[in-house]
Amino acid sequence: MEDNPNKYTIEQEKSTEETYNIKWTVPMFRQLLISGPMASRYLSPRYTVVKVPDTPFQLKVCFYGKSTEFMEIYYMTSTTSEIKSSLTIRWGTAIIHNDSMGYTAQTVPANEWQFSAAVNNLNQLQSKYHYKDNLQLRFEFKVSQVVSDNSHDTPQPHTPQLSEAFGTLLTDTVYSDVTMKSAEGVEFRAHKNVLAVRSEVLRAHFEHNMRESITNVVDTSWETEVLRDVLTFVYTDKAPRVDDAPDKLLAAADYYQLMGLKSLCEEALYKRLTVENAVDTLQLAELHTANTLMQSTLQFIKNGYAELVIKTEGWTKVQSVEFIKKMYEFIMASENNNVDILAAASIGMT
Numbered sequence: 001m002e003d004n005p006n007k008y009t010i011e012q013e014k015s016t017e018e019t020y021n022i023k024w025t026v027p028m029f030r031q032l033l034i035s036g037p038m039a040s041r042y043l044s045p046r047y048t049v050v051k052v053p054d055t056p057f058q059l060k061v062c063f064y065g066k067s068t069e070f071m072e073i074y075y076m077t078s079t080t081s082e083i084k085s086s087l088t089i090r091w092g093t094a095i096i097h098n099d100s101m102g103y104t105a106q107t108v109p110a111n112e113w114q115f116s117a118a119v120n121n122l123n124q125l126q127s128k129y130h131y132k133d134n135l136q137l138r139f140e141f142k143v144s145q146v147v148s149d150n151s152h153d154t155p156q157p158h159t160p161q162l163s164e165a166f167g168t169l170l171t172d173t174v175y176s177d178v179t180m181k182s183a184e185g186v187e188f189r190a191h192k193n194v195l196a197v198r199s200e201v202l203r204a205h206f207e208h209n210m211r212e213s214i215t216n217v218v219d220t221s222w223e224t225e226v227l228r229d230v231l232t233f234v235y236t237d238k239a240p241r242v243d244d245a246p247d248k249l250l251a252a253a254d255y256y257q258l259m260g261l262k263s264l265c266e267e268a269l270y271k272r273l274t275v276e277n278a279v280d281t282l283q284l285a286e287l288h289t290a291n292t293l294m295q296s297t298l299q300f301i302k303n304g305y306a307e308l309v310i311k312t313e314g315w316t317k318v319q320s321v322e323f324i325k326k327m328y329e330f331i332m333a334s335e336n337n338n339v340d341i342l343a344a345a346s347i348g349m350t
Contacts, residue, residue, distance in 0.1 A: 007306075008057075008342050010050055020055050022139040026342060029091060029135035048342040056081075057141060060113060062340070064291045070120050072291055073137060074113040083108045084142040087116045092133030096125065106237065115263035120289055145209065167236040169194070179217045180231065182224040188231055192216075198234045199256045208225050222252050233261045242268045247284055254288040266293035273297060275305050280315030283323070298330045306331055 013021040019116035026032065047062040056078040064070040073087065084105040089097035097117050108114055116139075118126070169176075169191060176189035205212040212218045220227055225241075226248045233239045233253075239261055242249060246268035253261035266285070270293055273281055278301055285294035303311050309315060318324060 008048070008050075010052055012052070012055070017097075018143050020052075020057065020139070020141040021058070022052055022055070022057070022141075024050070024059060024061075024137040024139070024311065026135040026137075028132050030133060032342070043063055048208075048340045049113055057139075059137070059139070062291075063136070064295065070118065070224065070289070070291050071122055072118045073116040075116055075139065075141070076111060076113050077141075078110055080110045082106070082144045084144065085114075085116065086140045088138045089117060090121065090136040090138070091125065094128070105142070115292070117257065118259055118291065120291075130133045166194070167232070168230060170235055177216060178212075180227060181217060181219050182227045183221050184224050186224040186227075188227065190231060195234060197256060202234075223248065226252050230256065230258070230261070233258060233264075239264045243271075246272075249289060250284065250288055254290070262288075262290065263292070266290050266296075269293055270296050273300055275308045276312050278309050279312060279318060282327070285328075286323070298327065302329065302331045 008024065008026045011023045011025070013023055022225070047060055049058060049060045051058045051324060058076045060074040060076070060080075062072045062074070064072070073089075075085065077083065082105045086099050087097065088095060088099070093225060096119060098132075170188070173189035176191055178190050178195065179193050180188045180190050182188075192206050204210070205218055207213065222230065226245065229239055229241055229249055230246075230252050232241075239249070239262060242261075242264050246265045250265035250269065253259075253265055269281055269284070269290075273296075278297055280303075282294060282297045284290070285297060
C-alpha cells in the first residue's frame with residue numbers, strides 16, 4: 001500500500017441496499033491545485049476516476065483550463081436504474097455547491113457518465129481557503145427501481161410521479177403567484193417558491209426589493225418556446241424538446257444556472273456535431289462555459305478532422321487569435337487521459 005498521506009479517500013456512510021451515502025475527501029485541496037501536475041499549462045482535460053467499493057457506482061472529477069479554472073463532477077452506475085441523486089461540495093468549512101434537495105428520480109442507463117455539478121471559478125475561490133483545507137464531495141444516491149426485462153406477470157414496482165405532478169402546475173394556474181413573459185409577450189404563470197428553489201438567478205428576482213418582487217412579473221428576452229422549455233425543465237427536470245433548438249436553450253440554461261438542463265443541451269449539440277459546424281459549436285461552448293461540449297468538440301477536431309475544419313466557412317470567420325491558439329494547443333497537447341490527476345498531484349506535494 002502506498003504511503004501517501006495526501007492521497008484522496010472514499011468512504012461510505014450509513015449506506016443501505018437502496019441508499020448510498022458516499023464521501024470523497026481530497027486533502028489540502030488548495031495546495032494540490034498549484035502542484036506541478038495540476039499547474040501544467042495544457043488544455044486537455046485531467047481527471048480522476050474512482051470505483052466505490054461494494055456499490056454499483058463510479059465517480060469522476062475533471063479539471064479543465066491551462067491553470068485549472070474549472071471542475072466538473074460525474075457519476076456512473078453499472079446497472080440501469082431509477083436513481084435520485086444529490087451532491088454537496090464542501091471546501092474547508094464552506095459549502096460551494098449544494099443540491100441536497102436533489103432531483104426527481106430518473107432512469108439512468110448503465111455505464112454512461114452522468115453530470116452532477118460544476119465549479120467554474122476555482123482560481124477565484126483559491127484565495128479564500130487555507131492550504132490545509134480539505135475538499136469533500138458528499139454524494140447521496142437513492143436507487144428506487146432497477147429497470148429489468150422481467151415478465152409482465154410479476155408485480156410492477158411503484159413508478160415515481162412527482163415530476164409529472166409538478167408539470168401540471170404549469171397549466172393549472174390556481175395557486176400561481178408570478179408571471180414569466182417571453183420576448184414576444186407570451187405569459188406563463190408560475191410559482192415563486194419553485195423558481196427560487198431551482199435557480200439562484202430566479203431567486204434573486206424576488207429578493208432585495210427588486211422590481212419583480214413588487215410587480216410579480218419577470219420580463220425575459222427568451223423566445224416563447226425557449227422559455228416554455230426552461231420552465232418545463234424547472235418543474236419536471238426534463239427537456240423533451242431539447243433537440244429542437246439546443247443552442248438557444250443552452251444560452252437560457254447558462255443564464256439561469258440550470259446545470260442539468262445545460263448538460264442536456266451539450267449532449268444534444270454534440271450529437272449534431274459535424275465538420276461544418278465544429279467551429280460554431282466550439283465558440284458557442286466557450287461563450288456559455290459549456291466545458292464538456294468544449295472538450296468533446298476539441299477532441300472531435302483533434303481526431304483527424306483538423307485539416308477539414310480549417311477549410312470551412314466557420315473557420316474563415318474566426319477573428320480571435322486566442323481562440324485559434326486554444327485549438328492549436330489542444331490539438332498539439334500530449335495525451336494525459338490515463339493519468340489519475342489527483343493522485344499525481346498529491347504525490348507532488350509529499
